Amino acid sequence: MDVLLLSLIAWLNLYTEYDTRVELPNIVITDQANMCRQYGIHDKGTCEATNLRGFYNKKLTIYLNADFDRNDAVDQSRLMHELVHFIQWHNGSDKGACWGQLEVEAYTLQDEWGTQHDLSQTTDPFKLIMLDAACDV
Known part of the structure; x- marks a missing residue:
């Protein structure tokens, strides 16, 4: 897993301005x-409805769903998304920034990485607009 993490962090080093010199x-x-319990969701129905596949808890831990396959590019892209949050947090980007804008950046970088790795799956543009718009409130 360390090799995968290092390769994804190296990619972030190339494609962002973030300081990626961090502890894994x-x-x-x-x-x-x-995962839902760790995230703060305790209702089973709400948990299932979220379709939570991973998250970063701001304590040096990324949680991934049990079916995560480190050799699968889609799963790697999900890990990339969570690594973006990890790097954002370590660079202080979460302070004063709207959560929606941090999500937009994570999805955008996830999609860019995915495109470079022949994934056709991208984030719904409407979702990105809504996340960003939530910051204007």
Whole structure:
């Protein structure tokens, strides 16, 4: 897993202005129910509705769903998304920034990485607009 993390962080070093000289995050691969509990969602129905596949908890830990396959490019792109949040946090970008803008950046970088790795799956542009618009409130 360290080799994958280092390669994704190296990519972020090339394609962002962030300081990527960081200690590698802990990776916890677990079931969705545990991820939801760690995220603060305790209702089973809400948990299932979120389709939570991963998150970064701002404590050096990235949680990924139990079916994560480090050899699968789609799963690697999900890890990239969470690594963006990890790097944002370590660079202080989360301070004073709107959560929606941080999400837009993470999805945009995830999509850019995915395009370079022949993934056709991209984030719905409407979702990005809504995340960004939430910051204007």
